[in-house]
Amino acid sequence: MQIFEYNGSALVAMVGKNCFAIASDRRLGVQLQTIATDFQRISKIHDRVFLGLSGLATDAQTLYQRLVFRHKLYQLREERDMKPETFANLVSALLYEKRFGPYFCQPVIAGLGDEDKPFICTMDSIGAKELAKDFVVAGTASEFLYGACESMFKEDMEPEELFETVSQALLSSVDRDCLSGWGGHVYVVTPTEVKERILKGRMD
Amino acid sequence: MTKQQANWSPYDNNGGSCVAIAGADYCVIAADTRMSTGYNILTREYSKICKLADKCVMASSGFQADVRALQKQLAARHLIYQHQHNKQMSCPAMAQLLSNTLYYKRFFPYYSFNVLGGLDNEGKGCVLTYDAVGSYEKVGYSSQGSGSTLIMPFLDNQLKSPSPLLLPAQDAVTPLVEAEAIDLVKTVFASASERDIYTGDKLELVIINAAGIRREYMELRKD
Numbered sequence: 001m002q003i004f005e006y007n008g009s010a011l012v013a014m015v016g017k018n019c020f021a022i023a024s025d026r027r028l029g030v031q032l033q034t035i036a037t038d039f040q041r042i043s044k045i046h047d048r049v050f051l052g053l054s055g056l057a058t059d060a061q062t063l064y065q066r067l068v069f070r071h072k073l074y075q076l077r078e079e080r081d082m083k084p085e086t087f088a089n090l091v092s093a094l095l096y097e098k099r100f101g102p103y104f105c106q107p108v109i110a111g112l113g114d115e116d117k118p119f120i121c122t123m124d125s126i127g128a129k130e131l132a133k134d135f136v137v138a139g140t141a142s143e144f145l146y147g148a149c150e151s152m153f154k155e156d157m158e159p160e161e162l163f164e165t166v167s168q169a170l171l172s173s174v175d176r177d178c179l180s181g182w183g184g185h186v187y188v189v190t191p192t193e194v195k196e197r198i199l200k201g202r203m204d
Numbered sequence: 205m206t207k208q209q210a211n212w213s214p215y216d217n218n219g220g221s222c223v224a225i226a227g228a229d230y231c232v233i234a235a236d237t238r239m240s241t242g243y244n245i246l247t248r249e250y251s252k253i254c255k256l257a258d259k260c261v262m263a264s265s266g267f268q269a270d271v272r273a274l275q276k277q278l279a280a281r282h283l284i285y286q287h288q289h290n291k292q293m294s295c296p297a298m299a300q301l302l303s304n305t306l307y308y309k310r311f312f313p314y315y316s317f318n319v320l321g322g323l324d325n326e327g328k329g330c331v332l333t334y335d336a337v338g339s340y341e342k343v344g345y346s347s348q349g350s351g352s353t354l355i356m357p358f359l360d361n362q363l364k365s366p367s368p369l370l371l372p373a374q375d376a377v378t379p380l381v382e383a384e385a386i387d388l389v390k391t392v393f394a395s396a397s398e399r400d401i402y403t404g405d406k407l408e409l410v411i412i413n414a415a416g417i418r419r420e421y422m423e424l425r426k427d
Contacts, residue, residue, distance in 0.1 A: 048357065050242070089342040143353040143354060144354070145357075146399045147355055147356070147357055147395060147399065148361065150396075150398050150399055151391060151395040152361075168361055172360050173357045175354070175357065175360060
């Protein structure tokens with residue numbers, strides 16, 4: 001039994017023109033049995049930083065709780081929100097603390113940095129950061145997502161086109177993975193608003 | 205006392221990806237030309253595509269020594285068929301032969317992931333996809349090999365083949381014209397070469413239609 005494939009997940013974040021999109025599937029399973037079809041994998045840290053956690057769901061929840069705690073402390077001390085680059089460093093540090101007994105999660109971080117520049121990154125379960133200019137993927141459907149995103153991605157997409165691209169890439173990829181699916185959750189974030197949309201796909 | 209495990213394997217994976225798409229009156233079969241072992245490249249110019257009969261071509265990824273042996277077996281059986289029946293084997297006939305040949309070695313398989321492409325008896329495009337022990341299915345398009353996980357979801361998205369379980373049975377062949385299908389294959393391999401380390405160097409395309417068989421090549425990333 002593979003620990004990273006116990007619950008099943010699919011996560012993708014993509015950069016557009018002064019905006020970004022972060023999307024996930026909605027399935028929570030225990031190996032082959034589906035337990036929930038409305039599981040939230042993406043959480044808002046603040047208006048301009050979103051975190052998605054793939055992998056073992058219990059570790060994802062615990063890690064999320066610890067990160068929210070740390071961010072609230074930061075807000076109290078610094079009287080401002082964390083920049084996405086800083087938040088990524090925090091996640092990386094928290095993961096590496098557990099180097100020899102890790103959290104079985106692969107995070108995807110997406111945010112708007114200084115001057116509304118979109119920022120995305122992913123890391124492995126022990127905190128090795130991977131910054132990308134175009135897109136990042138995580139979860140059991142990651143190989144499928146790599147192929148779909150690589151073929152569909154274009155530079156400087158406007159929010160509406162970015163939404164369509166991310167949605168198509170996500171749905172096509174989870175349809176090939178038995179452990180992820182049951183629809184999708186897509187967040188498209190611009191400097192002025194956050195649009196959350198639910199996708200209906202193959203419900204299997 | 206735990207069971208003894210072999211520390212030598214008769215198999216190796218030489219990597220690479222194959223794709224085939226069936227059209228109304230054509231079939232496109234494509235594979236990259238990189239042959240690797242582990243993290244090394246053995247050659248950048250190895251063809252994974254083999255012409256089995258007049259209108260029937262096979263692309264195989266996996267262990268190329270087993271692929272070669274399989275191609276030799278099929279060629280020999282095809283020659284015997286030609287002697288006995290005084291005609292070339294049709295694509296559906298070759299499809300069954302391939303399945304039987306693979307299952308014959310069920311307990312020491314050919315490490316070969318095949319995609320068969322050609323024209324059926326009516327001149328319509330025909331693609332069949334196999335696993336290593338001969339389980340096969342006639343489909344509208346397929347990919348096998350190290351890049352298949354990257355390629356398949358995109359082909360699903362662009363070609364939207366109807367389920368073979370639907371009643372009344374719907375045609376699996378794509379409504380795309382030949383030039384569009386070729387463009388799609390080129391795009392798909394360019395994307396796969398970006399993210400799959402075993403796919404790259406050059407793309408070899410074989411296009412079968414009523415006029416015959418022709419070959420095209422396209423350069424891919426060499427890293």
